[in-house]
Amino acid sequence: MDEGRPHRPGPAAVPVRECGERLVDLRDVPALLITGRGPVLLRLGVVDRLVTAQTMLPEGLRLLVIGGYGTGAGLRCAGHETGAAADLTLCRADGAELWPGAADPVAVEQRHTLSKALSIAGLSTYAQTWWHWSHGDCSWAYQRSAGHARYGPVER
Ligand SMILES: [Zn+2]
Numbered sequence: 162m163d164e165g166r167p168h169r170p171g172p173a174a175v176p177v178r179e180c181g182e183r184l185v186d187l188r189d190v191p192a193l194l195i196t197g198r199g200p201v202l203l204r205l206g207v208v209d210r211l212v213t214a215q216t217m218l219p220e221g222l223r224l225l226v227i228g229g230y231g232t233g234a235g236l237r238c239a240g241h242e243t244g245a246a247a248d249l250t251l252c253r254a255d256g257a258e259l260w261p262g263a264a265d266p267v268a269v270e271q272r273h274t275l276s277k278a279l280s281i282a283g284l285s286t287y288a289q290t291w292w293h294w295s296h297g298d299c300s301w302a303y304q305r306s307a308g309h310a311r312y313g314p315v316e317r
Pocket of ligand 1: 238239240241246247248292293294
């Protein structure tokens with residue numbers, strides 16, 4: 162029973178101390194693969210962590226980033242206004258996309274592989290969206306009990 166315990170407010174109640182870090186266009190980051198030709202913008206600290214996460218993947222696997230900052234990119238999930246969240250999946254070294262959304266053992270293992278690397282690199286996922294990962298935003302701060310977020314919404 163948690164009667165008497167204070168109710169813990171959700172991610173929206175986490176304070177933001179905007180650090181002012183710039184957005185990086187992943188088209189200028191050869192280490193990370195992206196889909197499409199349009200810009201995929203993420204905060205510098207998030208890009209660094211994705212590059213680190215990729216080094217922890219088994220040989221022959223890479224990250225494939227589908228969306229970042231702004232609306233209309235990626236999978237239309239919420240939480241991209243800070244530039245702190247990326248929608249991503251795995252791909253083979255030749256760029257062939259994997260989309261491990263199924264319940265079969267191979268997909269489950271691939272999601273686990275992705276999740277492990279991203280978690281160790283300092284990113285968090287939210288709800289049931291295995292492809293949506295962030296670092297430094299309110300959702301991340303809430304899950305990591307970080308006290309405050311580093312990245313608020315970006316005006317452009
Ligand atoms: Zn997303």
